[in-house]
Amino acid sequence: MKVKIRFYGALREIIKTDSIEFVFDKKINLIELFEKMINKYPQLSEFIEIRDENLYVRGLSIIVNGRHIIFLDLRNHELQEDSIIDILPPVKGGYKLGSFNSQLNCLEKIKIFEHINIQYSYKSKYIKFIERYSNDSY
Amino acid sequence: MVNYIMKQPKILRVDLSNLKIEEEEINEDLAHRYVGGKGLVAYYMYKEIKQGIDPFSPENKIFIFNGPLAFIYPTFTKIAIGSKSPLTGTFADAYAGGSFAVELRRAGYIGIIIEGRSDQMICLKIAKGENKLINCENLRGKTTYDVGDYFTNYSVLTIGPAGENLVRYAAVFIDMRRKPVNRPGVAGRGGIGAVMGSKNLKAILVRGWMGIEDLAPKIDSERRSQLISRYVEILKKEVIPAIGLGSNLPVFKVAAEAKILPVKNFRLGIHDGWEELTEDGWRKAYVGRHTCPTCPVACGVKLNERGYQTHKIEYETVAMTGSNLYIADRAMIIELDEILNSLGLDTISAGSVAAFATELVEKGLLNYPLKWGDVEGYKKLYHDIAYRRGVGNILAEGVAIASKHFNAEDFAIHIKGLEIPAYDPRGVIGMALAYATADRGGDHLRAWTVAAELTMKMNLEELVKLVIHLQNRNAALWTLVACDNIVGGFANPEEGTKLYVEMLNTLGYDYNYESFLRLGERIYNLTRLINVRDGIRRESDKLPKRFHEKREDTGWFIAEKDFEKMLDLYYSFRKWDSDGVPTPELVRSLGI
Numbered sequence: 001m002k003v004k005i006r007f008y009g010a011l012r013e014i015i016k017t018d019s020i021e022f023v024f025d026k027k028i029n030l031i032e033l034f035e036k037m038i039n040k041y042p043q044l045s046e047f048i049e050i051r052d053e054n055l056y057v058r059g060l061s062i063i064v065n066g067r068h069i070i071f072l073d074l075r076n077h078e079l080q081e082d083s084i085i086d087i088l089p090p091v092k093g094g095y096k097l098g099s100f101n102s103q104l105n106c107l108e109k110i111k112i113f114e115h116i117n118i119q120y121s122y123k124s125k126y127i128k129f130i131e132r133y134s135n136d137s138y
Numbered sequence: 139m140v141n142y143i144m145k146q147p148k149i150l151r152v153d154l155s156n157l158k159i160e161e162e163e164i165n166e167d168l169a170h171r172y173v174g175g176k177g178l179v180a181y182y183m184y185k186e187i188k189q190g191i192d193p194f195s196p197e198n199k200i201f202i203f204n205g206p207l208a209f210i211y212p213t214f215t216k217i218a219i220g221s222k223s224p225l226t227g228t229f230a231d232a233y234a235g236g237s238f239a240v241e242l243r244r245a246g247y248i249g250i251i252i253e254g255r256s257d258q259m260i261c262l263k264i265a266k267g268e269n270k271l272i273n274c275e276n277l278r279g280k281t282t283y284d285v286g287d288y289f290t291n292y293s294v295l296t297i298g299p300a301g302e303n304l305v306r307y308a309a310v311f312i313d314m315r316r317k318p319v320n321r322p323g324v325a326g327r328g329g330i331g332a333v334m335g336s337k338n339l340k341a342i343l344v345r346g347w348m349g350i351e352d353l354a355p356k357i358d359s360e361r362r363s364q365l366i367s368r369y370v371e372i373l374k375k376e377v378i379p380a381i382g383l384g385s386n387l388p389v390f391k392v393a394a395e396a397k398i399l400p401v402k403n404f405r406l407g408i409h410d411g412w413e414e415l416t417e418d419g420w421r422k423a424y425v426g427r428h429t430c431p432t433c434p435v436a437c438g439v440k441l442n443e444r445g446y447q448t449h450k451i452e453y454e455t456v457a458m459t460g461s462n463l464y465i466a467d468r469a470m471i472i473e474l475d476e477i478l479n480s481l482g483l484d485t486i487s488a489g490s491v492a493a494f495a496t497e498l499v500e501k502g503l504l505n506y507p508l509k510w511g512d513v514e515g516y517k518k519l520y521h522d523i524a525y526r527r528g529v530g531n532i533l534a535e536g537v538a539i540a541s542k543h544f545n546a547e548d549f550a551i552h553i554k555g556l557e558i559p560a561y562d563p564r565g566v567i568g569m570a571l572a573y574a575t576a577d578r579g580g581d582h583l584r585a586w587t588v589a590a591e592l593t594m595k596m597n598l599e600e601l602v603k604l605v606i607h608l609q610n611r612n613a614a615l616w617t618l619v620a621c622d623n624i625v626g627g628f629a630n631p632e633e634g635t636k637l638y639v640e641m642l643n644t645l646g647y648d649y650n651y652e653s654f655l656r657l658g659e660r661i662y663n664l665t666r667l668i669n670v671r672d673g674i675r676r677e678s679d680k681l682p683k684r685f686h687e688k689r690e691d692t693g694w695f696i697a698e699k700d701f702e703k704m705l706d707l708y709y710s711f712r713k714w715d716s717d718g719v720p721t722p723e724l725v726r727s728l729g730i
Binding site for chain 1: 391392395396397398565566567594595596597598601688692693694695696697700703
């Protein structure tokens with residue numbers, strides 16, 4: 001029985017491919033499929049974990065033949081021939097997967113408030129106040 | 139009960155029918171139970187808007203509230219604006235940055251309530267010693283930019299021609315200027331700009347004058363400094379790296395790679411040329427940043443591509459008026475964005491309506507010069523909508539009403555009348571429930587369920603509890619009024635929320651994390667009661683038909699039985715009955 005798994009976004013960089021295929025000689029359930037996937041691609045364990053026959057994911061969406069996995073019985077849902085599993089990454093701006101306290105290349109230096117061209121009477125006081133707490137640039 | 143360690147904030151009540159302006163105080167019990175922002179919007183709307191009124195009638199009101207933390211702590215620059223929506227006929231609240239919330243706070247007010255209707259086009263001016271209504275007939279027909287440039291020394295909240303012409307998704311704009319002095323803001327959703335138009339209220343101008351010493355003379359300064367110090371560290375280490383280029387533009391690439399972009403009215407999830415609309419693409423057009431007053435994050439981005447400039451754009455606009463219409467040219471997206479900003483239209487709804495109209499043309503149901511990717515066609519369409527010309531007069535009603543005219547309800551992508559924003563829920567299932575149960579209609583901000591930092595058991599009960607937790611938490615945060623761009627960047631949102639609670643308590647409030655979440659639950663149930671009063675029941679908490687159909691490119695779909703199962707769990711955890719009505723016991727326990 002053939003099962004295809006398609007990866008999206010940053011997951012492709014992690015797995016180094018956009019899809020993989022498994023061939024099984026018997027029917028399998030979803031828990032068994034994910035166990036096999038994590039064994040073959042241990043880097044997936046940062047985002048998918050199986051504990052006590054439950055699936056734990058970090059921000060991922062997993063779609064099985066068009067239907068979200070959350071509606072399926074992981075043990076009893078039987079995968080059919082030529083099933084397709086889509087694994088989508090978390091949708092969150094600015095963060096790269098696997099490093100949510102990332103050291104992303106961030107912005108050029110921002111001079112706080114100096115580009116605001118308005119006569120707020122508190123502007124200069126606020127700049128000094130923020131600068132006091134922002135000793136280093138970011 | 140609030141034991142005020144700050145000047146007691148007041149409300150300005152403005153009667154446009156009788157041209158009266160009066161000040162009101164908020165009693166301490168009310169202030170503590172609802173705090174500010176969304177809380178007070180919901181409270182006053184429940185109390186003062188009768189069931190079944192026409193949103194365009196003088197009986198409708200507009201509730202504009204900042205929060206107690208505005209100006210006293212950095213970054214609380216959003217204003218909450220609420221009314222009965224002309225799109226949905228139910229509760230609507232929208233949020234905008236810019237200077238208005240801070241200036242209103244510095245004028246000593248936590249809110250403004252607008253009621254009645256003026257015979258002539260009018261503006262409300264709030265400044266030291268001069269709260270007054272001024273004749274603004276000379277501004278009739280003017281764009282949002284014209285009005286911002288006309289009143290140079292004020293924070294300006296205004297509508298454009300679309301609002302004057304009662305386009306049901308006309309928005310409210312703050313600080314729009316051709317050379318902006320700070321990041322502008324847009325309260326886009328729900329058509330509150332049209333409610334302003336129905337009252338002949340063109341603009342509200344504010345110039346505050348108070349400082350911390352006036353607003354919070356007894357605050358513990360050392361404690362305040364400590365909290366700000368902790369907060370700025372979080373902003374530097376967590377939030378600002380998350381902002382990336384700014385304006386949520388980094389989200390585009392992730393949404394594209396996940397194939398959950400809205401494309402051709404949600405028929406597809408990706409399109410040719412999408413790479414040009416990622417953060418790297420927009421970086422080529424980047425010319426600078428700007429920020430809301432008192433906020434060091436500077437999430438606003440200024441762009442110039444081939445001479446087309448904008449100071450107000452973000453992911454939703456790019457996706458809904460770019461991707462959705464099969465436009466991948468950055469300059470053209472900027473040009474269309476500027477047209478929508480200038481006319482005063484919500485870009486999410488306008489993009490959805492434009493996609494709907496294009497599909498009508500494609501299917502031979504509408505005779506109009508329009509096709510996918512047709513920039514000139516969309517320019518004409520947006521003007522026709524704003525000025526209610528020809529078919530624009532029908533499309534100005536929003537997709538829900540317009541689709542009935544064309545017998546095309548099957549591809550009107552809305553929930554309760556509010557057009558859905560730029561994430562396909564067939565790929566992000568939590569958003570399906572979030573959209574369907576959002577109190578203002580199809581909305582993504584009440585509960586954003588897909589987060590990189592969350593490790594979650596892949597279990598329906600856990601997902602439903604997450605949606606409820608986020609709705610409650612965000613309702614509480616919007617009393618302050620916290621900025622979603624900042625909260626979305628917290629590495630640990632619970633710790634960030636706790637920090638905000640500590641800030642609130644320095645002003646005399648008495649909350650902890652649990653009671654703060656309970657405040658959010660109270661507010662979310664109150665807005666549900668407002669909606670129930672206007673006829674919202676289970677049959678309204680549903681997805682558009684298209685989302686139950688297999689998507690053309692991926693085959694993703696949401697089975698109706700799966701959605702109903704999710705909704706049953708939601709009602710059960712919320713302690714609502716099977717029709718989606720909060721139970722009397724729950725209402726009593728929340729102190730509503």
